[in-house]
Amino acid sequence: MSSQDIPEENLPAEQDTSHGAVGVADEKHPFADPGLPPHEYRVQDIDERAAKRSERTVSLLFTVSMLATVGFIAAFVAIPVDKSVFIFPFGHISALNFALGLTLGIALFCIGAGAIHWARTLMSDHEMVQERHPVEASPELRATIHEEFKQGAKESQLGRRKLLRNTMLGALTLVPLTGVVLLRDLGPLPGTKLRHTLWSKGKLLVNMNTDEPLRPSDIAVGSLTFAKPEGLDEHAEDFNNEIAKAALMIVRLQPGDIKDKRELEWSHEGIVAYSKICTHVGCPISLYEQQTHHVLCPCHQSTFDLSDGARVIFGPAGHALPQLRIGVNDEGYLEALSDFEEPVGPAFWERG
Numbered sequence: 491m492s493s494q495d496i497p498e499e500n501l502p503a504e505q506d507t508s509h510g511a512v513g514v515a516d517e518k519h520p521f522a523d524p525g526l527p528p529h530e531y532r533v534q535d536i537d538e539r540a541a542k543r544s545e546r547t548v549s550l551l552f553t554v555s556m557l558a559t560v561g562f563i564a565a566f567v568a569i570p571v572d573k574s575v576f577i578f579p580f581g582h583i584s585a586l587n588f589a590l591g592l593t594l595g596i597a598l599f600c601i602g603a604g605a606i607h608w609a610r611t612l613m614s615d616h617e618m619v620q621e622r623h624p625v626e627a628s629p630e631l632r633a634t635i636h637e638e639f640k641q642g643a644k645e646s647q648l649g650r651r652k653l654l655r656n657t658m659l660g661a662l663t664l665v666p667l668t669g670v671v672l673l674r675d676l677g678p679l680p681g682t683k684l685r686h687t688l689w690s691k692g693k694l695l696v697n698m699n700t701d702e703p704l705r706p707s708d709i710a711v712g713s714l715t716f717a718k719p720e721g722l723d724e725h726a727e728d729f730n731n732e733i734a735k736a737a738l739m740i741v742r743l744q745p746g747d748i749k750d751k752r753e754l755e756w757s758h759e760g761i762v763a764y765s766k767i768c769t770h771v772g773c774p775i776s777l778y779e780q781q782t783h784h785v786l787c788p789c790h791q792s793t794f795d796l797s798d799g800a801r802v803i804f805g806p807a808g809h810a811l812p813q814l815r816i817g818v819n820d821e822g823y824l825e826a827l828s829d830f831e832e833p834v835g836p837a838f839w840e841r842g
């Protein structure tokens with residue numbers, strides 16, 4: 491029931507609902523304020539019997555809450571911990587947990603429902619208007635601040651003692667430069683270091699396990715061999731940085747199985763040398779499937795086809811593994827014929 495359904499003689503005297511309303515905008519109030527809509531009386535506001543019913547409903551909810559709390563305590567004391575009950579659709583569950591959860595849930599729900607019903611039906615629901623205070627300072631306050639600022643400047647003698655003022659400005663201007671200088675610790679910039687590896691024309695391919703230079707006869711068909719450039723000492727300070735770029739994997743294929751023309755040209759008797767560093771995020775590749783000539787990166791399963799220019803056939807890697815051009819020197823050892831022609835590892839460095 492709304493106030494429209496209540497006989498007019500039962501309604502309380504009309505109250506002023508136009509508080510703060512400004513029908514037309516003017517200089518002081520640039521936006522028209524329509525004020526509040528007429529107040530809607532609830533049935534409980536004018537019918538004491540309805541108000542009593544609401545009161546009883548709220549009291550009933552609070553009483554049920556009290557009973558549930560008592561039930562909670564009783565369940566805690568009376569129900570054995572290991573007793574179970576069948577509750578559809580949960581099946582067999584602990585009787586104690588079920589009783590505690592149920593009674594506590596009812597107790598809390600009834601308090602909340604009672605409070606909401608009380609607020610909605612019995613508490614005052616008159617709309618209130620609270621005027622906002624102006625945020626700007628009063629002219630007197632602004633004048634005071636202005637005066638105090640001028641007074642402070644005068645007392646500090648900034649205007650009169652120009653040397654002092656200028657040196658202070660200089661100090662305040664220069665001090666932020668200390669932060670700029672600290673940026674130097676982020677350097678030095680890598681420059682083109684990441685684009686190049688230790689490989690160069692004539693560098694021998696050295697077996698990573700035996701530390702011996704490799705001959706073509708050391709590479710069997712179907713095997714996977716890891717190699718590093720000659721002269722790279724495992725105890726050298728920059729070993730880890732250098733091997734992270736220069737590590738090679740060497741595989742011998744049947745020349746007829748090599749589909750990529752450039753790959754064939756850069757190989758030696760079917761022996762191909764590729765960067766071991768995955769082009770996704772740089773994990774070392776270590777799994778070779780000799781039937782398919784696929785190599786697999788264990789980190790995120792990028793798969794590269796070594797018989798087809800090491801192009802990506804699966805996974806998140808963005809581009810093929812870089813190939814190293816190799817040959818054989820006069821003494822019959824495998825050697826590099828140049829550095830890699832593209833940066834090894836993740837594509838990030840190519841954008842630099």
Ligand code: FES
Pocket residue numbers: 768769770771772773787788789790791792805806807
């Ligand atoms: S690092 Fe190789 S697939 Fe992610």
